[in-house]
Amino acid sequence: MMHYGAHPDQHLQFFDPGQSTAAGAVMIIHGGYWREKYTAELGVPLAQDLAARGIPAYNLEYRRGPGSAAEMLADARLALGLVKEEGPITLIGHSAGAQLACVLAANDSRVTQVISQAGLLDLDYARKLALSDSAVDLLLDGAPLATYNPVELWPMPARVVIFHGRDDADVPSRIARRAVQKAAALGQDYRFAMFQGDHYTWIDPRSSQWAACVRALSPLHY
Template identity: 35%
Template sequence: MDRRSALATLALGALAAACSGRGGTDDDGGRETRVEIIRYGDDPSQRAELTRPSGSSKGVVVVIHGGFWRDQYDLSLGRPLATSLVAEGWTAYNVEYRRVGNGGGWPETFDDVAAAIDRLAEVDGVDTAKVVTLGHSAGGHLAVWAAGRARLTDERWTSPAVPVTAAVSQAGVLDLAAAIAADLGSGAVQRFMGGTVDDRYAEADPAALVPLGVPVRCVHGTDDTTVPLSQSTGYVERATAAGADATLTEVEGDHFVVIDPASRAWAQTLEILDAL
């Protein structure tokens, strides 16, 4: 079984828990954690899974899955992380969005991520004082983009109802122009954006939005051959040169180690979240 298949098996286990309405109980056998489906639009992909911890919450972590923005990958990839986050005392918000092949791309995917996060303002009992976006691969791109909405010029995105207070990129695609040059995902960026670099990229590319006014933490495997480590090193160098609070944690492993809840890389990510 390859790593992607193993992670899919973990996701199926998390899905079974979600379908039963159960995510686990606290250490004292207290109330069960339950998954709430939050709709933020009419499209079937415009939904998110909200899971609250059994006790007080450290804050909200918005989980944004990867897959080069393609529709064959979905939020099931984020379920194992959401389960772990809730066990650690976080409120997990696992977001689905329209992707390339089911109505996504520019600008629809961006609309969805913004709307999904803003929808939290209307959910009873959710404290949005601390909202951290956490994304893997293409989801890392969207996580950092969402944290930089105040840097945009398009008015539909620049006044978030729920501001992001920090972002964690897990092997994220953080420089779209460089990703095109390296042909990451065999043309994935061009299909996502509907063309090569033009004026729209100033609104879409995290590398073009530095410096952000919130911390950005990058976690990246040193053996990643899907999204090279240079995507994170280059972003952090550019961001810090512009005066931003951005760091890189290099971890042992490949592209998927960062979303394996049994890995040391994930344990380090939990430590990073606690420090934000």
């Protein structure tokens, strides 16, 4: 485990594939509506699976909680600086982790691709829906929404792969569909697919949804 700051949550786990068969690296960013009770343990099975496939994998922990939008971005940028591999970097973000992944990609040119798993890609719409007890308002706590809203940061150089489940009750699929419309209108390089399944099938390494995420790493990484 590597620490990139003094706070206990400022750490990055590296899962060494041993004999790497892939170019670059992948960073997992967990979700949880930016609340502290959801931790990087959610990303461990995915990072382990990637390493078993010969892909250097990093699992990010970062500061969360009310008013933490700026801290999260700062943490993600510091952690990305610890990625030692040359070549493409893909960020795989689940739910709120996809929001942070997109904001990081818009602020750091090292990121080549973002894979959004049931992502909160339109914070303005999520706020209007008051998702998860108005979690967006808690996150921002007065910070400018446009600075941290993925769809307002497009187009950006990194490609965005937007994957979502039809049965998602935590982040409704219309969030993804609106994001796709905005990506197309803004000229953002993107790919979109809707799957069966709920909000959590994406973080099960045995699922077909996770298999689709792995496939999306080609041809960038292998």
